[in-house]
Amino acid sequence: xxxxxTPPPLPDLSSQDPPSRTRVRxxxxxxxxxxxxxxxxxxxxWFGWDNSPVVGFIQVAIxxxxxxxxxxxxxxxxxxxxxxxxxxxxxxIGMRLVATGYVVSVFAGMADLFGMGTQVGxxxxxxxxxxxxxxxxxxxxxxxxxxxxxxxxxxxxGKEKIR
Numbered sequence: 090x091x092x093x094x095t096p097p098p099l100p101d102l103s104s105q106d107p108p109s110r111t112r113v114r115x116x117x118x119x120x121x122x123x124x125x126x127x128x129x130x131x132x133x134x135w136f137g138w139d140n141s142p143v144v145g146f147i148q149v150a151i152x153x154x155x156x157x158x159x160x161x162x163x164x165x166x167x168x169x170x171x172x173x174x175x176x177x178x179x180x181x182i183g184m185r186l187v188a189t190g191y192v193v194s195v196f197a198g199m200a201d202l203f204g205m206g207t208q209v210g211x212x213x214x215x216x217x218x219x220x221x222x223x224x225x226x227x228x229x230x231x232x233x234x235x236x237x238x239x240x241x242x243x244x245x246x247g248k249e250k251i252r
Contacts, residue, residue: 197223
């Protein structure tokens with residue numbers, strides 16, 4: 090009798106629950122809160138809160154905080170959609186793209202404060218067309234990252250159960 094080595098047991102994935110509706114809803118609530126904060130920073134006149142004809146530091150900071158809350162809510166809302174399955178490399182790259190896009194947006198929005206803007210050393214921070222383009226580019230990178238994080242399912246074959 091020869092003793093063959095037994096393969097290690099496979100992990101039991103049958104106990105994995107479908108996506109938590111509570112976590113998805115919480116993520117959506119955080120997204121709405123982040124979007125509201127982003128809009129307050131970007132267009133305070135829509136809410137009757139505009140006191141200045143120029144875009145100042147506080148307005149840019151609130152806009153970037155809102156974008157950060159929006160990114161966090163998107164991450165919290167998309168992650169449960171994977172359930173117990175392992176995320177793909179594309180999803181991991183997407184997570185990093187979301188973070189990178191946020192860093193690009195923050196750096197572009199606060200460029201004058203970091204000493205890299207077009208109006209360094211003047212009376213106050215300047216938010217011009219280059220800074221706004223930088224924030225838009227960061228938001229595009231964030232959107233690409235979120236699309237890459239979506240769990241696309243393969244078409245079921247005869248062996249797999251449809252949920």
